[in-house]
Amino acid sequence: MKSYEVNFDGLVGPTHNYGGLSYGNVASQSNSQQSSSPKEAALQGLAKMKALMEMGFQQGVLAPQERPDVAALRRLGFSGTDAQVIERAAKEAMPLLVASCSASSMWVANAATVSPSADTADGRVHFTAANLNCKYHRSIEHPTTSRVLGAMFANQQHFAHHSALPAVAQFGDEGAANHTRFCREYGEAGVEFFVFGRSAFDNRYPAPQKYPARQTLEASQAVARLHGLREDGVVYAQQNPNVIDQGVFHNDVIAVGNGEVLFYHEDAFLETEQMLAELESKLARVGGKFQSVCVPRSAVTVDDAVRSYLFNSQLLSRPDGSMLLIVPQECQANERVWAYLQSLTSSGGLIREVKVFDLKQSMQNGGGPACLRLRVALNETELAAVNPGVIMTPPLYGSLTAWVEKHYRDRLSESDLADPQLLLECRTALDELTQILKLGAVYPFQIN
Ligand code: SUG
Numbered sequence: 001m002k003s004y005e006v007n008f009d010g011l012v013g014p015t016h017n018y019g020g021l022s023y024g025n026v027a028s029q030s031n032s033q034q035s036s037s038p039k040e041a042a043l044q045g046l047a048k049m050k051a052l053m054e055m056g057f058q059q060g061v062l063a064p065q066e067r068p069d070v071a072a073l074r075r076l077g078f079s080g081t082d083a084q085v086i087e088r089a090a091k092e093a094m095p096l097l098v099a100s101c102s103a104s105s106m107w108v109a110n111a112a113t114v115s116p117s118a119d120t121a122d123g124r125v126h127f128t129a130a131n132l133n134c135k136y137h138r139s140i141e142h143p144t145t146s147r148v149l150g151a152m153f154a155n156q157q158h159f160a161h162h163s164a165l166p167a168v169a170q171f172g173d174e175g176a177a178n179h180t181r182f183c184r185e186y187g188e189a190g191v192e193f194f195v196f197g198r199s200a201f202d203n204r205y206p207a208p209q210k211y212p213a214r215q216t217l218e219a220s221q222a223v224a225r226l227h228g229l230r231e232d233g234v235v236y237a238q239q240n241p242n243v244i245d246q247g248v249f250h251n252d253v254i255a256v257g258n259g260e261v262l263f264y265h266e267d268a269f270l271e272t273e274q275m276l277a278e279l280e281s282k283l284a285r286v287g288g289k290f291q292s293v294c295v296p297r298s299a300v301t302v303d304d305a306v307r308s309y310l311f312n313s314q315l316l317s318r319p320d321g322s323m324l325l326i327v328p329q330e331c332q333a334n335e336r337v338w339a340y341l342q343s344l345t346s347s348g349g350l351i352r353e354v355k356v357f358d359l360k361q362s363m364q365n366g367g368g369p370a371c372l373r374l375r376v377a378l379n380e381t382e383l384a385a386v387n388p389g390v391i392m393t394p395p396l397y398g399s400l401t402a403w404v405e406k407h408y409r410d411r412l413s414e415s416d417l418a419d420p421q422l423l424l425e426c427r428t429a430l431d432e433l434t435q436i437l438k439l440g441a442v443y444p445f446q447i448n
Helices: 026-030 038-054 070-075 082-092 094-101 142-152 217-226 272-285 302-308 335-345 380-385 394-407 414-418 420-436
Strands: 003-010 059-062 112-115 125-129 159-162 179-182 191-196 234-238 255-258 261-265 291-295 314-317 323-328 351-357 373-379
Touching (some): 038 394, 070 094, 094 414, 125 373, 323 335, 335 351, 394 420
Parallel strands (some): 323 351
16 A cells, blocks of 8 residues: 655744744744744745645645633633733733744644554554643643644544643653654554653753753653554664753754654764664664764754754655755755755765755744654555645645735734734634634634
């Protein structure tokens, strides 16, 4: 049976702004308070989806969330009408209003961890929504994420949904941003690679000194258990704490994998040799031949990687077996990174082509091409069971572009977030979106 990797991209929500909310994420910190363009951000994301669809890849779309999250503000003690809740939060606790307005759900690599049916004990595709509990503004995403994923993959015979892990730091889980899968064919059993930043219960693992390690070993192990993964189909590796302290807040900022290939920076991991050997032998068990491409620090420094997001690229398989790298334009702007990419694609290796995308609006908050997509490997039968409303097609691209043009603001700055009109605009837009994507009622304002 045919199988595919389907990329579901997060549609940028109408409140996209630069809140400076993510300590440890250099871009989010340095662009704090700048004014944003939600319209441009959403159109940039849609242009990437369209381009991949036109290149022949399977492409889907994941809906944004209801923001401002009035219900979250109510849980923090603000009361009155919705407009009063926003007005009071703006007056008494602006950082909380900013957090409740974040469009951070666009980075859907953090929405969930997904295990394809070929890897799981019950032969279903398993999803665990990420609790994202390291940052308050992201910790409020998972209930809606679960409802949206449930509406997209609404078939119990093929899809199993798990709620987020307990919302405490010991089970900090950031989803697929710290998870990669290696396989020969997408429909065959593979090796799931979980990268953690620290251990919550075992102090033999070193932790970063400056910035938080968002993913724990214990969270990754819990996800592997929930999904029914075989021990010999899983590899755990620790991220190098020193790179977390240099701004590598997720593993997908320093490594990316696809098929049988891991593309990574020399400084990405601890115990790298042991990890590579384990990946090689476990992939061999299922008939695969593991290959790795290590980018030396002499060619690209960790700082170059963090600024350019070289590794936050999408590594895609083409029909002839070669691979294509989708990179943000910041890679072109960095001389060393661009020179490295030229030498990589002309070296006769598997990665033959690089395509550059303008994702500046998202990049300024630390979200590159790979952050914007959730990968779901599906066989033909499973793909046919996905809600067809969320699969990208030329007409859907047209509808979504028109929808963005109609509802999104060109500019947004912090003071605009207190405007009660913004809440109405967002709800009107999202109500229409659930009809376009045929999701049914998934937002709090539609349910309560
Ligand atoms: O969690 N930025 C996100 C970026 C997530 C990128 N995802 C992956 N690497 N997979 C984060 O730090 C910034 C929001 C703000 O500051 O307004 C933010 O949430």
